[in-house]
Amino acid sequence: xxxxxxxxxxxxxxxxLTRGHPAALDLTDDAAVLTPAPGCQLVVASDMLVAxxxxxxxxxxxxxxxxxxxxxxxxxxxxxxxxxxxxxxxxWPRTVSPAWRExxxxxxxxxxxxxxxxxxxxxxxxxxxxxxISLTMIGQVPARAALLRRGARPGEDxxxxxxxxxARLGLEVARGALPADPYLLERYYRPSPRLALGQALRGVAxxxxxxxxxxxxxxxxxxxLNGVRLELQAACVPVSAPARTWLADRGQxxxxxxxxxxxxxxxxxxxxxxxxxxxxxxxxxxxxPLTRIGEVAEGQGAVLRDERGALIDTGTGGFTHx
Ligand SMILES: [Mg+2]
Numbered sequence: 001x002x003x004x005x006x007x008x009x010x011x012x013x014x015x016x017l018t019r020g021h022p023a024a025l026d027l028t029d030d031a032a033v034l035t036p037a038p039g040c041q042l043v044v045a046s047d048m049l050v051a052x053x054x055x056x057x058x059x060x061x062x063x064x065x066x067x068x069x070x071x072x073x074x075x076x077x078x079x080x081x082x083x084x085x086x087x088x089x090x091x092w093p094r095t096v097s098p099a100w101r102e103x104x105x106x107x108x109x110x111x112x113x114x115x116x117x118x119x120x121x122x123x124x125x126x127x128x129x130x131x132x133i134s135l136t137m138i139g140q141v142p143a144r145a146a147l148l149r150r151g152a153r154p155g156e157d158x159x160x161x162x163x164x165x166x167a168r169l170g171l172e173v174a175r176g177a178l179p180a181d182p183y184l185l186e187r188y189y190r191p192s193p194r195l196a197l198g199q200a201l202r203g204v205a206x207x208x209x210x211x212x213x214x215x216x217x218x219x220x221x222x223x224x225l226n227g228v229r230l231e232l233q234a235a236c237v238p239v240s241a242p243a244r245t246w247l248a249d250r251g252q253x254x255x256x257x258x259x260x261x262x263x264x265x266x267x268x269x270x271x272x273x274x275x276x277x278x279x280x281x282x283x284x285x286x287x288x289p290l291t292r293i294g295e296v297a298e299g300q301g302a303v304l305r306d307e308r309g310a311l312i313d314t315g316t317g318g319f320t321h322x
Contacts, residue, residue: 009101010027013101013105014105014122017109018120019119021119021120023035023084023085023118023120024119024120032087037140040141040142041144043076044136044138045072045075045079046072047071048133049068049133050132051132056175060103061100061101061102061103061106062106062107062110063107063190064107065104065107065110065111066111066189067188068111069086072136073115073137074191074210074212074265077197077267078208079141079148080147081139081146082199084139085138086117087119087135087136088133089122089123089124089136090122090124091131092124094126094128094129096131142202147201147202147205149208149221149225149226150207151226152222153206153226153296154297156206156272156273157270157272157276157296158293158295159270159271159292160268160290160293161266161267162238162266162288163240163266163289164211164237164238164239164243164266165240165243165264166187166240167188167262167264168188168214168262168263168264169188169246169258170188173188178246181242184242188263191264191265194288196286197290200282204271204275204279206271207225208267209221209269210266211262211264211266211267214259215237215258215259215260216259216302217260217262218268219232220302223300223301224300227300228298228299229301229303231303231305232303232304232305233293233294234255234312236291236294237304238289238291238293239255252312255312260314
């Protein structure tokens with residue numbers, strides 16, 4: 001897009017996404033002007049999706065937009081932040097059809113509606129390809145209360161929200177490598193950023209992140225940053241009913257695939273054992289399952305153990321067993 005076409009697109013399709021947020025100035029100014037609540041710090045996260053790398057060419061444009069917004073919101077959730085709005089920068093190749101662009105904007109609108117979110121600004125440009133989408137999510141958190149990845153200490157519990165592995169299986173459904181399964185596909189296309197949970201974990205979790213690279217890899221990130229070892233129990237890893245069905249005849253190798261998959265967008269966090277009761281109550285209050293899956297120990301790395309305490313080899317990290 002260039003010239004008049006782009007201005008029209010901004011005015012007719014993108015400007016309504018501001019939903020009248022005063023910071024956006026109807027997308028008619030050079031920049032957004034944002035006022036955080038008194039005593040708050042801004043939390044800013046950016047995420048880039050490239051066609052053919054981060055999503056499939058066959059993915060519906062609405063789903064690409066939803067994943068983009070939701071995965072970015074998940075980064076704010078991991079920091080304990082409340083979203084304020086976002087910027088969207090898109091390089092459209094000339095081969096992208098008007099219908100695809102319309103579908104993408106519909107997906108943005110749908111995701112925004114689910115989280116009362118407004119578009120605050122951004123940029124669109126035509127490019128030689130591939131389609132590249134960058135969202136910048138802006139949130140706020142009370143000063144010095146942001147959840148960080150550093151802070152875990154030996155003796156603490158390791159918790160994870162929701163279930164692990166659904167998105168990885170959903171990707172295989174989208175690729176046609178697994179039979180149709182609406183639940184798994186939904187978990188891949190429309191992950192649930194745990195915003196309320198993240199905000200409730202402020203002052204409770206000692207270290208927190210959202211699982212995007214895979215449970216084991218992300219547990220490894222917490223371990224490395226804190227100079228500790230995360231000991232996870234395979235039997236405790238929460239899996240959904242469809243994932244359990246998939247696991248039935250695959251056993252341990254299947255579980256390794258799920259804990260090494262990615263895009264779960266669940267929160268993985270550490271907390272003192274004294275918080276167990278409070279966390280159980282929090283899970284009930286929010287309607288978000290929280291599962292204690294292991295503990296923080298002296299040492300390094302993240303390991304997975306079977307019921308007899310033997311180490312499970314998760315080293316290859318590949319997702320191959322179909
Ligand atoms: Mg993250």
